[in-house]
Amino acid sequence: MIFEILYAVLIFYVISIFGIKIFRLFKLKLEFYEEIIFSIALGLGVFGNIILILGLLKLLYKELFLFIIISLGIIFIPELKKLLKNFQKPKLKFNWIVALIILFLLFNFIGALAPPTGWDTQKYHLSCQESYLENHKITYIPILHCDLPSLANMFILLGMILQNDILAKLIFYLVFLVLVFSIYIFSKKYFGEKVAELSTLIFVSLPNIIYYASTVHTDMFLSLFTVLSIFSFYYWIKEEDIKWAILSAILMGFVFATKITGIIMITSFIILFLIKFLSSVNKKKIFLHGLIFFLVISSIVGIWFFKAFLFTGNPVYPVGYSVFGGIQNLSYTTEYVNLQLNSGTYSKSIIDYLLSPFMITFNGYQFFSSFSLSPLFLLFIPILFFIKKNNLLKYLILFSFIYYTIWFFLHPYLLKLIPLMSILSIIISKAILEGINKKNILKFMRFFLIFTFIFSLVMSGLIYKNQIKTALGLESHEDYLSKNLDMFDTFNYANNNLKYENKILLIGDERNYYLNINFQEGDPVRQGLIDYRNINKEELKNWLEKEKITHLIINRNYFVDINNSKLNLYGWTEYSYDLMDNFAKKDCEQIFENNNVWLYKID
Amino acid sequence: MKEKNKIYIRIFFLIFGIIIFYLYYRTELIHNLDHLPTLIQDLIKKIFYIK
Numbered sequence: 001m002i003f004e005i006l007y008a009v010l011i012f013y014v015i016s017i018f019g020i021k022i023f024r025l026f027k028l029k030l031e032f033y034e035e036i037i038f039s040i041a042l043g044l045g046v047f048g049n050i051i052l053i054l055g056l057l058k059l060l061y062k063e064l065f066l067f068i069i070i071s072l073g074i075i076f077i078p079e080l081k082k083l084l085k086n087f088q089k090p091k092l093k094f095n096w097i098v099a100l101i102i103l104f105l106l107f108n109f110i111g112a113l114a115p116p117t118g119w120d121t122q123k124y125h126l127s128c129q130e131s132y133l134e135n136h137k138i139t140y141i142p143i144l145h146c147d148l149p150s151l152a153n154m155f156i157l158l159g160m161i162l163q164n165d166i167l168a169k170l171i172f173y174l175v176f177l178v179l180v181f182s183i184y185i186f187s188k189k190y191f192g193e194k195v196a197e198l199s200t201l202i203f204v205s206l207p208n209i210i211y212y213a214s215t216v217h218t219d220m221f222l223s224l225f226t227v228l229s230i231f232s233f234y235y236w237i238k239e240e241d242i243k244w245a246i247l248s249a250i251l252m253g254f255v256f257a258t259k260i261t262g263i264i265m266i267t268s269f270i271i272l273f274l275i276k277f278l279s280s281v282n283k284k285k286i287f288l289h290g291l292i293f294f295l296v297i298s299s300i301v302g303i304w305f306f307k308a309f310l311f312t313g314n315p316v317y318p319v320g321y322s323v324f325g326g327i328q329n330l331s332y333t334t335e336y337v338n339l340q341l342n343s344g345t346y347s348k349s350i351i352d353y354l355l356s357p358f359m360i361t362f363n364g365y366q367f368f369s370s371f372s373l374s375p376l377f378l379l380f381i382p383i384l385f386f387i388k389k390n391n392l393l394k395y396l397i398l399f400s401f402i403y404y405t406i407w408f409f410l411h412p413y414l415l416k417l418i419p420l421m422s423i424l425s426i427i428i429s430k431a432i433l434e435g436i437n438k439k440n441i442l443k444f445m446r447f448f449l450i451f452t453f454i455f456s457l458v459m460s461g462l463i464y465k466n467q468i469k470t471a472l473g474l475e476s477h478e479d480y481l482s483k484n485l486d487m488f489d490t491f492n493y494a495n496n497n498l499k500y501e502n503k504i505l506l507i508g509d510e511r512n513y514y515l516n517i518n519f520q521e522g523d524p525v526r527q528g529l530i531d532y533r534n535i536n537k538e539e540l541k542n543w544l545e546k547e548k549i550t551h552l553i554i555n556r557n558y559f560v561d562i563n564n565s566k567l568n569l570y571g572w573t574e575y576s577y578d579l580m581d582n583f584a585k586k587d588c589e590q591i592f593e594n595n596n597v598w599l600y601k602i603d
Numbered sequence: 604m605k606e607k608n609k610i611y612i613r614i615f616f617l618i619f620g621i622i623i624f625y626l627y628y629r630t631e632l633i634h635n636l637d638h639l640p641t642l643i644q645d646l647i648k649k650i651f652y653i654k
Contacts, residue, residue, distance in 0.1 A: 207631075362626040365634065375627040379620050386612075442613065448620050455628070462638060 001113060001473055007163055008170035012040075014069055017076035019043025020083070026243050031189070032088050037182045038247070041228050044155070044175065044221070045254035049303065051154040055138030056307065065161050097197045100453055104204040105177070107460040111214025112173035113471035116165055117484050118215045122511035125150075125216050126165060129157040130513065140311035140327070143512070144526055147317045149304035151257040152221035168216055176213045176220040179422065180204060182227055187426050190392050199429035205456035206425070207371035208418055210463060218258050219418040225255040226265055226419040233269065234395055237276060242289055249293040253300025260319055261416045266297065268402045275398075328528025336525045336571040353408050357381075360414060369414030376432075376452055377424055383431040383442070393430060396423050481514065487555050489594040491515045494553065497591075503548050507580060508555035508570070509597070520547055522580075523570035532576035540583055544602060552584050552600040629653075 019039035030038065054060065092098060116126060128146035132138050140147070152172075159168025183203050188196035203209060212219050229251035236244035252269060256262035273290045280286045305315035314324035321330040352359075357378055364372030384397065403420050432449065435442040470480035481488045487509055494504060495516045505522040506512060512519055521527045530543050562568050562577045572580075588600035629651045636644055636653075647653065 361623060363630050365630070372627060372630060375623045379616075379623050382616075382619070442616055444613070445616060445620060448624060451624070 001166075001471070004113075004163060004167045004170055007167050008159075008174055010073060011069060011158065011162075011171060012174050013080065014072045014076060015043040015047050016040050017043075017079045017083070018047060018072065020079065022046060026247055028241075028243055028247070031185075032086065033090075033181075033185045034189070037178060037185060038228055038232070040178050041224055041251060041254070045151065045225070045250065045257075045300075048151040048154040048254075049257070049300075051158055052138065052151075052303065052307070055132060055154075055157065058137035060133060060136045060138070060157070060161060062161050065158065069162070093193075095197075097201050100457065101180075101197070101201050101204055103457065104201075104210065104460060105180070107464045108176065108204075108210070108214040109173060110464045110467050110471045112169045113166060114214075114467035115470065115477045115481055116169060116216060116513070117481065118217065119511060121216050122513035125153055125156060125218070126160075126168075127513045129153055129160055129168075132157060133160055138307070142328070143521070144318050144328075144333075144528075147308040147312050148260050148319070149257045149262075149301060149308075150218065150259075151254060151304070152218035152259075153216075155221075156216050165216070169214065172216050172220060173214060175224060179220055179224040179227065182224065183422050183425060186227070186231055187429065190390070191426070191430050195426070195429045195433055198433060199426045201453065202374075202376060202429055203422055203425040205453055205460075206374050206421055207456065207459060208369070208373075208415070208421065210456060210460045211371065212415075212418065214464075219415070222255060222258045222262070223419045223422050225251045225258060227422050229255060229265070229269075230396070230399060230423065233272065234392060236289070237272075237395070238391075240282075240285065240289070242292065245289045245293050246296055249296035250300065252293075253297040255419075256297060256301040257304050260316060261411060262301075264403060264406050264410060264416065265419065267406050267410075268399060269293075271402050272399065330528050332531055332571060333525040333528065336567070339567055348409055353405070356408055356412075360417075364414050367412055367414040371414070373414065373417070374452065376449070377428055379445075379448060380428040380431045380435065383435040384427070387431060387434040393427065396427055400424055400427065485511075485514070486557055486595040487511065487553070487597040488514060490553060490592055490597040490599050493592045493594070494551070494599055498551065502550045504551045504553050505544065505547075505549045506553050507584075508558055509553065510570075515553075517551075520549060522552070523572070524576060525571035532579060533573055535579075537579060537583055537587075540579060541587070550602055552588060552602065553597065554580075554584055554600070555597045557596050 019042040022042045023039040124145040131141045155171045156168040184196045184200045187199045229248045232248040277286045308317050309315040312327040314326040317326045321334045360373045361378045469475035491514045504519040507522045584600050592599040632647050
């Protein structure tokens, strides 16, 4: 554990100094901490792209990466000395808000030290990188989502090349800390110490942040790049200096390269550009800056689209299948995802849009999330109507409004709102403190704040209590995973008793990271090879033989009430599920079962 | 701001806050009831009228 922590600090030191060197090329004047934050973000983005290039050049070897990190670490020592000389001690007064922030961060730190158990992380974030590592190169891997832009995942790759997935989680945790610090620094600069402390506390206490901050989900990277891009864009609006526009564009390019949903941010910026263009006297200059802005974004994200095109024939695979096609047949997947998007209780009508802030708070589960949006946003946003707003606050409100609107109509998954949560935390903190302190009208509303923080803290404790033992090394990773993942024991049995050459068809489970045997995804929306709805048992057998499938793993925990009147998990229909289920029960030999996850041998 | 208006604003935010918090925590607790100790589960069921 100590070794991984020291390793993560070393990597972050190299990335930070690397970023400082890049930031200096812009010759922009900023306060000490602001400069550090921008530098780290630039360092992360550029370093992530370097890892991608090394991967494409088939150079994913531990020795090479170790050499790069250690030699850069030595080369950067004089720069570190200079940095420490200019270091300004933060003037932070210890109070109950700071204590709570530290407590939340500690819980997340415990989470970062435990083995990864998140669904999506096992589904593709980690497993794609693991496959790249096995091949010593970035290549086509038949797991959906591997070819989407994934700048942040390059740091999973880095962590796994150098040590293990815990190191990867720690790098992501450090990125989260930089994000938290950036919220504090920007709030403090424009709204004062109290707003800074409160906005930081609100942000770290949000259920989505509590859960995702200690995982290798890309959202903390995305949020960091987004926050910095928004602020550098604001500086550009104020000063109309092209250097700020380029910096903002680079960071926005990193946003898009981190996650395809960065398109929501980019569309928001197009609208902001239009507003600036229409209100500006020097329209030619603004147009030129806008052009450069979008060219920079395109060139950064272009390499990721090119990579996907190279491997799959579709630059945004598996998205846009109906337009670009792709390496697998995803007709049914596309049909299913569209049905899923349209099946949410809320349609895309104006009335639903107006009601959505309520719905997302009272029932966030309808927005494909494990948590609802914190009630603090809905409760305190109306105060904004009663307070004076400076230019930055107006700008942040405008950006949030545009982003939220595009999000609702384009891709209303609550998870995709995380980048906006950092900005909203700043906005409502300003509103809360104005409402509670200055106007002296809403003092009683402190109760709502305190209640929320206590609830979040209890929730955080409940989420991370299972991870304390394994994080401290008092429980083996295997025991921890066995207790916390329903399919782990079955996977472990397969790993220990089957040969790598065997091939398992995975049914009802997409989480393949802990399975070390050759496998084929078997759920209808993920395998892209055959449509189970149109075949009989004989044809199924022939297909399995053709694919050289020797075993089946079926996780029956999520198959509840499969019927054709609704959209079933992973696109199964009554017919196709019965076909597979009967085949497993009647034509295969059951060799292991644990937690309702079954391993069969095909006769 | 007039004293009368301040009272209206206070009443609005108090009622608004109670409704929002009631609906939010009800949904969250229903979804996560299984993770809580039995004693707390029973208490929550009583408070929120969950069957």
